[in-house]
Amino acid sequence: MNFIVAATKKAIKHLYNTDIAADDINLQETRKEFDGQVTIVTFPFTKFSKKSPEQTGNEIGAYLKDELTEVSGFNVIKGFLNISLSDDYWLDQLKEEVLSPGFGVFKPNGQKVMVEYSSPNTNKPLHLGHVRNNLLGFSVAEILKAAGYEVIKTNLVNDRGIHICKSMLAWQKWGDGETPELACMKGDHLVGKYYVLFDREYKVQIEALKAKGQTEEEAKKNAPLIREAQEMLQKWEAGDKQVIDLWKKMNAWVYTGFAETYKNLGVSFDKFYYESDTYILGKDIIEEGLEKGVFFRKEDNSVWIDLTDEGLDQKLVLRSDGTSVYMTQDLGTAQLKYNDFHMDKSIYVVGNEQDYHFKVLFTILKRLGKPWAEGLYHLSYGMVDLPSGKMKSREGTVVDADDLMDEMEQTAKEQTEAKGKLDSFSAAEKERLFHIIGMGALKYFLLKVDPKKRLLFDPNESVDFDGHTGPFIQYTHARIRSVLRKAAEINANAAKSYRQLVKEERDLIVLLLRFPEIIKESAKGYSPAVIANYVYELAKTYNKFYHQISILSADDEPSRQFRLQLSDAAGKAINKGMKLLGIEVPERM
Numbered sequence: 001m002n003f004i005v006a007a008t009k010k011a012i013k014h015l016y017n018t019d020i021a022a023d024d025i026n027l028q029e030t031r032k033e034f035d036g037q038v039t040i041v042t043f044p045f046t047k048f049s050k051k052s053p054e055q056t057g058n059e060i061g062a063y064l065k066d067e068l069t070e071v072s073g074f075n076v077i078k079g080f081l082n083i084s085l086s087d088d089y090w091l092d093q094l095k096e097e098v099l100s101p102g103f104g105v106f107k108p109n110g111q112k113v114m115v116e117y118s119s120p121n122t123n124k125p126l127h128l129g130h131v132r133n134n135l136l137g138f139s140v141a142e143i144l145k146a147a148g149y150e151v152i153k154t155n156l157v158n159d160r161g162i163h164i165c166k167s168m169l170a171w172q173k174w175g176d177g178e179t180p181e182l183a184c185m186k187g188d189h190l191v192g193k194y195y196v197l198f199d200r201e202y203k204v205q206i207e208a209l210k211a212k213g214q215t216e217e218e219a220k221k222n223a224p225l226i227r228e229a230q231e232m233l234q235k236w237e238a239g240d241k242q243v244i245d246l247w248k249k250m251n252a253w254v255y256t257g258f259a260e261t262y263k264n265l266g267v268s269f270d271k272f273y274y275e276s277d278t279y280i281l282g283k284d285i286i287e288e289g290l291e292k293g294v295f296f297r298k299e300d301n302s303v304w305i306d307l308t309d310e311g312l313d314q315k316l317v318l319r320s321d322g323t324s325v326y327m328t329q330d331l332g333t334a335q336l337k338y339n340d341f342h343m344d345k346s347i348y349v350v351g352n353e354q355d356y357h358f359k360v361l362f363t364i365l366k367r368l369g370k371p372w373a374e375g376l377y378h379l380s381y382g383m384v385d386l387p388s389g390k391m392k393s394r395e396g397t398v399v400d401a402d403d404l405m406d407e408m409e410q411t412a413k414e415q416t417e418a419k420g421k422l423d424s425f426s427a428a429e430k431e432r433l434f435h436i437i438g439m440g441a442l443k444y445f446l447l448k449v450d451p452k453k454r455l456l457f458d459p460n461e462s463v464d465f466d467g468h469t470g471p472f473i474q475y476t477h478a479r480i481r482s483v484l485r486k487a488a489e490i491n492a493n494a495a496k497s498y499r500q501l502v503k504e505e506r507d508l509i510v511l512l513l514r515f516p517e518i519i520k521e522s523a524k525g526y527s528p529a530v531i532a533n534y535v536y537e538l539a540k541t542y543n544k545f546y547h548q549i550s551i552l553s554a555d556d557e558p559s560r561q562f563r564l565q566l567s568d569a570a571g572k573a574i575n576k577g578m579k580l581l582g583i584e585v586p587e588r589m
Contacts, residue, residue: 001027001038003070004083008040011063018048028080035075036082037510043079053079087501090509095496098512098569104519104576106148114152114341115141117349118262118269121158122254123167124192126261126401128457129351132384132446135582137349138267139447139528140379142580147523152341155269156333159251160276163195165232168246169225170194170201180253186260186402187253201225264405266439266582271340273333279324281332285368286318294367307363315360330361338372345375347526352380352452379526382454384446404459408438411463412471419465421589433586437463437471440583444470447581448532468536470583473574476539477585480571483551487564494561504545508566511541515573519580528581535577542570 005025012018024044030036042057049056054076061074061081072086097103117137120126126134138153145151158164171178171194180187202225209219220226235243262268286303289295295303295317303318317327337346348358358378365373386399413434416422422430445462449455465471484490501509514534522530551567554560578585 003068004038004040004064007064007068008060010067011060012045012048015059015063016045016048020045030082034077034080034082035073036084037506038083038085040081040083041079042076042081046079057081087506090501090506093513094509094566094569097516098509098573099565104146104515104573106146106516106519108150109148111148111345112150112152112341112343113144113345113347114154114337114343115144115347115349116154116156116337117141118155118267119158119350120155120258121163122188122191122251123163123195125186125188125257128384128386128399128401128404131265131401131404131442132381133349133351134262134265134267135443135446136379136381136451136528139531139581140347140349140526142582143519143522143528143531146519146576146580149523152271152343153269154271154273154337156273156275156278158275160236160247160279162229162233164247164251165229165236166198166202167191167195168243168250169229169232170198171250172246180256186257187255188257188261189400189402191250191254198225198229261401261405264439265401266443266584273337275329278333278336279329281336282324282328282330283318283322283332285331285335286328289317289364289368292368294364305364305367307360310363312356312360312363315364317364326357327361327364330357331364334361334365334376335370338370343372343375345377346372347377347379349379349381352382354378355380377526379451381451385454385456387456387458405439405442407459408442408463409434410438411459412438412441415463415465415471416589433589436584436586437474437589440470440474440578440585442470443581443583444473444532447528448536450529451527470578473535473539473578474583474585475589476542477571477574477578478587478589479546480542480567480574481587483546483567484564484571486552487560490564490568491561492565494558494565497558502549504549505563505566508541508545508570511538512569512573515577518577522580531577531580535574535581538570538574538577542567542574545570 004027005022008025009020009022012020026041026044028039028041030039040057040060042053042060045056045060046053049059051059057076057079058081061076061083064083065071065074070085070089071083073084075082115137117140118126118130118134120130141151141153171191174197175194178190180190183190185193202223205223205225206216206219209222210216214222232243236247286295289305290297290303295305297303298320300320301322302316302320304314304316306314308314315327316325317331319325334346337343350358355378358380362373362376362378365376413430416434416437422433425433441459441462445457446455448468461467462469463471465475518530518534522528545563545566549563551563552560554563575585
């Protein structure tokens with residue numbers, strides 16, 4: 001709408017002899033209850049018009065209508081000038097933008113961005129919280145790609161540490177040689193079973209020690225199980241062959257299980273980093289920081305940084321015995337990732353419980369003078385709850401990702417079969433459809449909410465075919481494809497000869513034209529919710545178009561062909577938008 005901004009600048013110069021900047025002109029989408037498609041806010045102009053907002057709006061509106069052939073009319077509501085653009089304008093935009101092969105695709109912008117997501121622990125399966133993380137990371141990566149960025153999708157796997165040794169020790173004590181094959185379990189589920197078993201036995205030991213007079217804190221430190229796990233970790237760090245072999249074997253089981261979950265979830269990665277390879281990184285950076293005076297050493301030989309002047313605190317970066325803490329590792333890994341890819345931006349998709357950690361990490365890297373630290377961003381997201389309450393992973397009550405996906409497919413099956421429209425589907429086609437609908441419901445429900453917000457996930461609500469859901473949008477796409485199949489053929493030049501729009505046609509064109517801007521907005525804010533809510537609006541607008549005007553039975557052939565062409569464009573935009581969310585849309589439902 002640059003032409004409206006330019007003409008408004010001229011209007012203000014002509015009417016009020018005042019030069020203003022383009023940024024001072026606020027354009028908005030016209031509210032649905034008013035006529036028009038573009039609204040200019042006139043309140044700021046009254047200081048030099050010396051008139052009321054209404055008078056100012058009417059004078060500017062009259063000038064624009066006289067000067068621009070694209071403006072067909074206007075109305076003023078208080079301080080808002082609502083402008084109606086001509087059918088010729090919208091049809092030209094449809095031909096030049098929406099119907100062009102490159103619609104919704106941006107040219108490479110020369111910038112490289114890394115998106116790190118998932119970051120699982122190899123001591124248990126992925127759960128509902130991981131599902132939101134993976135879907136968010138994957139979708140953000142796809143949106144950034146569409147916006148012209150070169151994207152590297154990475155996964156930093158937490159494959160070492162005391163929590164991993166807990167699963168290993170429990171399997172060693174009570175596993176009796178059990179394998180995923182023997183147990184008929186996915187490998188990550190089997191390892192998770194022993195993590196839960198460790199925790200259960202550990203609590204028994206804690207209670208026994210407390211009964212003998214130890215405090216809770218003493219009992220947690222002195223329980224034989226935790227001491228054995230710590231000893232195992234020390235052996236692992238010392239390279240003990242027996243411990244390393246067990247670690248490799250159990251991690252291999254987990255990776256096989258993760259791969260299956262990732263495949264069903266529809267997410268992928270370009271590069272894996274492993275904590276076992278990176279946990280000692282960062283010690284050189286600590287030395288560098290000591291030399292620069294960024295860090296300081298305490299009497300016990302531990303190394304710290306003082307961030308109190310930035311509203312943070314003093315932070316330990318190296319223990320007194322010279323061993324790493326998480327911050328040491330994260331400093332080193334950040335440098336490693338930059339060395340590997342030299343990206344302009346690096347996005348960490350991590351839950352909001354780590355907000356403070358990332359503030360500290362980024363601040364340290366900036367103080368160390370790393371020029372690339374300016375491109376670091378923590379995509380902080382809220383937790384996911386179910387109606388039954390918050391998840392507790394260590395108590396075995398975690399909402400498992402695999403079980404959740406199975407439940408979603410089952411719910412999709414029940415609701416789809418209840419509609420009774422599957423007679424023409426083979427058994428394999430039905431199963432495929434249930435997967436597409438179930439996963440579409442899950443993904444859309446989790447992505448339609450702003451990432452920063454905590455959300456309550458209701459599986460049944462997510463599969464509602466008439467609600468603000470993925471299946472509603474999928475059904476709309478299937479409806480469009482059905483219309484086009486029945487038409488058999490569309491005249492590619494239909495828009496060229498069409499000249500008079502009805503409101504439903506115009507509304508659909510206006511919304512379709514917003515798609516590229518929506519991609520840019522979504523990429524800028526790292527928010528798939530922007531795409532998700534746009535696609536829902538597009539589906540709603542198309543359904544209104546479908547129900548209120550005739551398409552296949554239009555009064556004349558030009559109208560019929562034009563509406564088919566518009567349907568095709570809407571279907572393609574819905575498909576592209578949903579693909580950016582990692583969601584498939586079926587050809588028929």
